[in-house]
Amino acid sequence: MNHLPLIIKREYLNKVRNKSFIVMTFLSPIIMIALIAVVAYLSQMSNDKQRTISIVDETGLVGDVFESSEYTTYTLLDNLPFDAAKELVKGNNNFGLLYIKKSADTTKLVERINFYSDESPSLSIISGLERHIEKRLSDVKLQNEGVDIEQIRASKTRVNIAQETFEGEKTSKIDSYLKLAFGGAAGYLLFMFIIIYGNMIMRSVIEEKTSRIIEIIISSVKPIQLMMGKIIGTSLAGVTQFVIWIILGGVLLSVVSAIFGVDLMQIQSPQQEMINQAMTASDAQNMAQELITGFINLPILNLCVAFLFFFIGGYLLYSSLYAAIGAAVDNETDTQQFMMPIIMPLVLAVYVGVFTVIEDPHGTVSTVFSFIPFTSPVVMLMRIPFGVPIWQQLLSFAILVCTFVFTVWFAAKIYRVGILMYGKKPTYKELFKWLKY
Amino acid sequence: MNNLLVANSVSKSFGDFKALNNVSIEVAKGSIFGLLGPNGAGKTTLIRIINQITMPDAGEILLDGAPLKPHNIRDIGYLPEERGLYKSMKVGEQAIYLAQLKGLTKQEAKDRLKYWFDKLDIGDWWNKKIQELSKGQAQKIQFIVTVLHRPKLLIFDEPFSGFDPINASLIKDEILQLRDEGATVIFSTHRMESVEELCDHIALIHKSNKVLDGKLTDVKRQFKTNTFEVGLQSSNPEEVTRLIKEQFEVFPATFRNLSDDVKMNIKLPQNTSPNDLLSFLTSKAEIHHFVEVIPSANDIFIQTVKNN
Numbered sequence: 001m002n003h004l005p006l007i008i009k010r011e012y013l014n015k016v017r018n019k020s021f022i023v024m025t026f027l028s029p030i031i032m033i034a035l036i037a038v039v040a041y042l043s044q045m046s047n048d049k050q051r052t053i054s055i056v057d058e059t060g061l062v063g064d065v066f067e068s069s070e071y072t073t074y075t076l077l078d079n080l081p082f083d084a085a086k087e088l089v090k091g092n093n094n095f096g097l098l099y100i101k102k103s104a105d106t107t108k109l110v111e112r113i114n115f116y117s118d119e120s121p122s123l124s125i126i127s128g129l130e131r132h133i134e135k136r137l138s139d140v141k142l143q144n145e146g147v148d149i150e151q152i153r154a155s156k157t158r159v160n161i162a163q164e165t166f167e168g169e170k171t172s173k174i175d176s177y178l179k180l181a182f183g184g185a186a187g188y189l190l191f192m193f194i195i196i197y198g199n200m201i202m203r204s205v206i207e208e209k210t211s212r213i214i215e216i217i218i219s220s221v222k223p224i225q226l227m228m229g230k231i232i233g234t235s236l237a238g239v240t241q242f243v244i245w246i247i248l249g250g251v252l253l254s255v256v257s258a259i260f261g262v263d264l265m266q267i268q269s270p271q272q273e274m275i276n277q278a279m280t281a282s283d284a285q286n287m288a289q290e291l292i293t294g295f296i297n298l299p300i301l302n303l304c305v306a307f308l309f310f311f312i313g314g315y316l317l318y319s320s321l322y323a324a325i326g327a328a329v330d331n332e333t334d335t336q337q338f339m340m341p342i343i344m345p346l347v348l349a350v351y352v353g354v355f356t357v358i359e360d361p362h363g364t365v366s367t368v369f370s371f372i373p374f375t376s377p378v379v380m381l382m383r384i385p386f387g388v389p390i391w392q393q394l395l396s397f398a399i400l401v402c403t404f405v406f407t408v409w410f411a412a413k414i415y416r417v418g419i420l421m422y423g424k425k426p427t428y429k430e431l432f433k434w435l436k437y
Numbered sequence: 438m439n440n441l442l443v444a445n446s447v448s449k450s451f452g453d454f455k456a457l458n459n460v461s462i463e464v465a466k467g468s469i470f471g472l473l474g475p476n477g478a479g480k481t482t483l484i485r486i487i488n489q490i491t492m493p494d495a496g497e498i499l500l501d502g503a504p505l506k507p508h509n510i511r512d513i514g515y516l517p518e519e520r521g522l523y524k525s526m527k528v529g530e531q532a533i534y535l536a537q538l539k540g541l542t543k544q545e546a547k548d549r550l551k552y553w554f555d556k557l558d559i560g561d562w563w564n565k566k567i568q569e570l571s572k573g574q575a576q577k578i579q580f581i582v583t584v585l586h587r588p589k590l591l592i593f594d595e596p597f598s599g600f601d602p603i604n605a606s607l608i609k610d611e612i613l614q615l616r617d618e619g620a621t622v623i624f625s626t627h628r629m630e631s632v633e634e635l636c637d638h639i640a641l642i643h644k645s646n647k648v649l650d651g652k653l654t655d656v657k658r659q660f661k662t663n664t665f666e667v668g669l670q671s672s673n674p675e676e677v678t679r680l681i682k683e684q685f686e687v688f689p690a691t692f693r694n695l696s697d698d699v700k701m702n703i704k705l706p707q708n709t710s711p712n713d714l715l716s717f718l719t720s721k722a723e724i725h726h727f728v729e730v731i732p733s734a735n736d737i738f739i740q741t742v743k744n745n
Contacts, residue, residue, distance in 0.1 A: 003538055014525070212521030215519055215520065216521075219515040219517070220535070220539050221538055420485070433452050
């Protein structure tokens with residue numbers, strides 16, 4: 001008798017109807033978006049504040065480098081003595097006063113610049129001011145040495161190495177970033193999914209034990225059916241939750257940005273403002289172009305197929321272990337000792353992915369870890385955007401499937417014995433003994 | 438073929454611990470079979486083997502003459518001692534789910550549940566969650582779920598625990614009715630008075646071995662000690678007592694009746710019949726009370742366990 005669909009249905013409905021699950025599903029994206037909105041709103045508030053910075057430049061060298069921008073206005077106070085300037089600034093309720101004292105020696109000038117203000121200025125304001133002054137002063141120095149600034153400007157070169165594979169496929173730095181982003185997102189998604197829903201499976205097994213229904217169920221279905229039903233049912237609930245999160249998140253994000261009239265994706269800080277100013281329009285266009293070609297160049301089909309398979313394989317591998325742990329213990333506090341061996345390879349996989357794959361996606365470490373079954377799903381998913389030979393993917397997946405079959409067998413053994421064991425906290429030695437029952 | 442279930446020299450070990458050692462039982466069709474034994478004797482292991490929850494290391498279980506197969510779970514209804522239900526699930530939904538796992542269709546399950554809910558007068562529980570019910574109420578649901586698919590073999594492990602006397606007797610009557618309708622019942626309990634009341638046949642498992650097996654009446658016959666409870670009236674009780682004590686082995690007796698002067702248990706030697714005792718007593722005093730002492734299931738249990 002195949003009860004699997006029945007069990008899956010129950011597990012799924014039970015999870016999906018659970019109040020805290022529903023609350024989590026709908027509240028999480030709302031909270032996330034609300035947070036983003038608040039942050040965006042606040043940063044806009046602080047940006048909105050008009051500041052006027054007055055400048056007294058006794059040297060006459062620096063004063064004209066400051067260009068007023070949307071949020072900051074620079075006023076040059078000509079030939080006003082320091083004290084008078086200070087009074088004026090205070091009286092006008094200006095943000096601050098930049099005072100550059102006269103000095104015969106331009107090299108000493110550096111030590112004679114002061115900024116006075118009511119509140120201490122933010123780091124970005126000061127470093128902005130400093131950058132402007134530094135540039136002008138070094139220009140002045142160069143000019144004093146008799147160097148033509150225009151020549152130096154003209155000599156500035158930007159290098160952008162055009163990359164191409166032997167097959168003639170063009171790649172670029174942006175490509176690499178894009179690959180990293182895709183691989184990283186896929187790997188991280190799997191990692192999160194395993195942690196969240198693996199735990200959910202474990203808890204639901206423990207719940208069956210503590211509510212003592214397990215023996216009633218087990219007299220009707222095979223333990224392995226119950227276990228697989230639980231894993232699949234919970235995973236489907238998880239996928240449902242994820243999809244709702246993504247849809248709801250997207251909708252909310254667009255709603256919020258429409259209401260607030262804020263382009264949330266482009267929260268600009270003063271620094272970014274300067275960077276953006278530095279980047280010319282053609283640069284931006286180039287970048288967009290490269291992004292698009294980079295995206296097209298990604299092995300999309302391979303990525304999707306591999307994502308599906310490695311995601312399912314990796315998830316089942318880990319969730320069967322979670323189910324076994326749930327079966328072995330009586331309550332959640334006892335799970336700690338068994339969690340370590342599960343979390344360790346997962347964390348290791350993410351570390352390898354983040355530190356090694358980025359450096360060298362086809363190096364020995366990355367390659368080896370993309371074959372070891374407990375790390376392969378995450379590491380392989382991160383590697384695939386960089387182009388992994390199909391045979392490697394197949395081999396890795398084959399190893400993963402073999403291991404998966406083994407862990408399910410192993411988990412089912414522990415599950416079978418464990419679900420009927422009450423009252424004692426099992427040790428690893430005992431778990432090993434259970435395999436022989 | 439008169440036996441519904443036969444266990445042939447079933448053995449099971451957990452690591453070094455031998456939970457069952459060569460245990461054989463035969464459960465006759467339409468009988469109530471008491472599976473007795475102290476805690477940890479191996480009863481639950483045997484029951485789990487019958488339910489195919491655990492597999493025996495050696496031996497076999499025959500149901501209706503054929504070895505147990507996975508599909509036989511439909512033929513068995515099992516109420517475990519450690520029992521519970523999904524706390525956050527609704528009563529009706531849960532009962533339907535459990536019935537479906539036993540092979541009923543949704544509609545069959547609904548119809549039969551309606552019958553049982555009406556019978557036990559709990560129709561208004563249908564949409565309640567289990568956590569809103571009391572322990573005894575949840576037990577009723579468990580009982581219904583156990584019998585709902587009309588199995589040939591019902592296994593009850595401590596079915597009355599958690600019930601008040603009214604509900605316990607209600608459930609007892611239901612069990613008897615199911616038996617009369619043709620079901621065979623294996624009944625495991627520590628309550629000897631319900632064994633006395635219900636069981637036709639008992640087996641006692643102690644330290645993984647079967648130490649006693651047979652019809653309850655046969656077992657009692659086997660354990661009887663040829664002892665009689667006697668109440669006499671006489672003008673000279675001391676003299677009568679002395680005379681009896683000279684002739685027979687005597688124990689004090691504690692039964693209640695109307696003002697007897699002499700009360701005692703008299704144990705007869707193997708070949709002496711109660712008639713001999715009666716004629717002896719008639720000549721000495723007036724007999725008001727004369728009953729054979731039949732060992733209770735409780736006595737048999739304690740005696741067997743102590744002797745092993």
